[in-house]
Amino acid sequence: MRLAALTRILRYGWVALLAALLAACHQDMYNQPKVQTYDPSSFFADGRGSRPNVPGTVAVGAAQTDEYLYTGLVDGVEGDVMPFAVSRELLERGQQQYNIWCAVCHGESGYGQSMVAQRGGIVPANFHQERLREAPIGHYFNVITNGVYRGDPANGGYQSMYSYASRINAEDRWAIAAYIRALQLSQNATLDDVPPENRASVGP
Amino acid sequence: MGQIFPRNANMLAWLSIFAGLLLAVELTLILAVYFRSNYFRQINVAIEQPVPFSHQLHNSTLGIDCRYCHVSANQSAFANIPATETCMTCHSQIATNSPRLALVRESYATGQPIEWVKVHRVPDFVYFNHSIHVNKGIGCSNCHGQVNQMPVVWQTQAFYMGWCLNCHRNPEQYVRPRDEVYNMDYVAPANQLELGAQLVREYGIMSPDQLTNCWVCHR
Numbered sequence: 450m451r452l453a454a455l456t457r458i459l460r461y462g463w464v465a466l467l468a469a470l471l472a473a474c475h476q477d478m479y480n481q482p483k484v485q486t487y488d489p490s491s492f493f494a495d496g497r498g499s500r501p502n503v504p505g506t507v508a509v510g511a512a513q514t515d516e517y518l519y520t521g522l523v524d525g526v527e528g529d530v531m532p533f534a535v536s537r538e539l540l541e542r543g544q545q546q547y548n549i550w551c552a553v554c555h556g557e558s559g560y561g562q563s564m565v566a567q568r569g570g571i572v573p574a575n576f577h578q579e580r581l582r583e584a585p586i587g588h589y590f591n592v593i594t595n596g597v598y599r600g601d602p603a604n605g606g607y608q609s610m611y612s613y614a615s616r617i618n619a620e621d622r623w624a625i626a627a628y629i630r631a632l633q634l635s636q637n638a639t640l641d642d643v644p645p646e647n648r649a650s651v652g653p
Numbered sequence: 654m655g656q657i658f659p660r661n662a663n664m665l666a667w668l669s670i671f672a673g674l675l676l677a678v679e680l681t682l683i684l685a686v687y688f689r690s691n692y693f694r695q696i697n698v699a700i701e702q703p704v705p706f707s708h709q710l711h712n713s714t715l716g717i718d719c720r721y722c723h724v725s726a727n728q729s730a731f732a733n734i735p736a737t738e739t740c741m742t743c744h745s746q747i748a749t750n751s752p753r754l755a756l757v758r759e760s761y762a763t764g765q766p767i768e769w770v771k772v773h774r775v776p777d778f779v780y781f782n783h784s785i786h787v788n789k790g791i792g793c794s795n796c797h798g799q800v801n802q803m804p805v806v807w808q809t810q811a812f813y814m815g816w817c818l819n820c821h822r823n824p825e826q827y828v829r830p831r832d833e834v835y836n837m838d839y840v841a842p843a844n845q846l847e848l849g850a851q852l853v854r855e856y857g858i859m860s861p862d863q864l865t866n867c868w869v870c871h872r
Contacts, residue, residue: 478776478777478778479776479777479778480776480777481777481778483777485731485777486731486733487731487734487771497766548718549718549720549721550721552716553715553716553717553718553721563716564714564715564716565715565743565747568715568747569747570743570746570747570748570749571743571746571747607745607746608745609746610742611738611741611742611745615736615738616724616739
């Protein structure tokens with residue numbers, strides 16, 4: 450009796466084996482029931498997995514305690530000092546960030562000439578004009594942070610430059626401002642601005 | 654009544670058993686090849702998007718840097734798709750009436766995101782961190798191919814574990830200088846192995862022993 454049962458198990462065991470093999474073909478580990486970046490979610494009414502900040506809350510590390518660092522304004526007026534020390538590394542960071550964000554329209558040397566400008570529709574400012582050369586450094590930070598309006602948007606005007614505050618962090622915005630200043634100096638420099646020991650290496 | 658089967662039917666029976674086994678093995682192999690094929694994985698197949706955005710135009714022709722839109726590629730585990738605001742930064746003034754951009758304007762007006770179609774994906778059990786690869790000298794084109802020449806994006810490389818491991822075992826064959834990471838036309842120099850080995854040391858890239866540990870990609 451027991452032997453007969455064993456034979457039967459052996460004889461039909463492959464069915465169970467096949468069933469187990471086929472049952473293993475599923476995608477649970479590939480598609481786990483967790484929300485990853487940009488995943489939709491049926492849990493929330495708007496269908497998005499990524500949630501906006503809860504109103505009235507501040508994310509960890511996002512508290513803006515230093516007013517000048519985050520606005521570039523002193524009592525509502527654009528300041529003319531950097532909120533932290535300028536070093537060679539900072540200017541290089543500014544150059545890298547400038548070439549990513551600003552050169553697209555303003556051009557790598559800041560004359561407002563670029564492929565985008567050439568194609569029309571956008572008229573980027575030339576950083577080497579008198580008005581901007583005399584503008585305080587806080588002006589650049591303020592513009593990157595808030596953008597530029599041509600006229601009143603409620604009255605036929607439009608925003609000619611969007612705010613970059615959500616894309617570039619405050620330290621990098623200052624670095625860009627410092628680099629723009631360096632660009633302005635470079636385009637209006639004379640031989641006297643070059644240290645005497647390096648003058649020989651400057652072309653005519 | 655004579656016998657139904659002739660004597661050589663024995664041979665046929667044996668042959669059909671072997672043929673059946675062979676068929677089973679073949680089917681398994683064919684399925685295995687099929688599921689690993691570029692056809693099944695949709696490699697080199699251009700993926701239509703709701704908005705016909707061209708990387709070729711924006712990156713190659715206009716010279717917009719990768720990071721202008723993919724801000725978090727070097728900052729976060731996930732390389733972002735740009736917000737509609739990024740598109741509108743230019744397109745509030747350029748091609749403002751283009752019907753191709755209707756979805757973008759609608760998204761900006763309503764706040765509803767554009768539902769882009771994901772092209773490059775890894776399974777959920779892979780904890781891939783985008784920023785560490787970019788910051789340790791793996792270029793965009795190492796994995797994504799020359800996206801700067803694609804009017805519509807397609808995947809150029811199937812993301813198999815074996816493919817990942819190839820680089821984790823031999824990082825010196827692929828690592829480039831950090832300032833060449835976003836150069837989409839980068840060609841590895843003749844002394845790549847020498848340069849790669851030097852960069853691996855300089856950037857503090859883990860040893861292949863560590864890089865091929867399970868926990869590096871799976872948690």
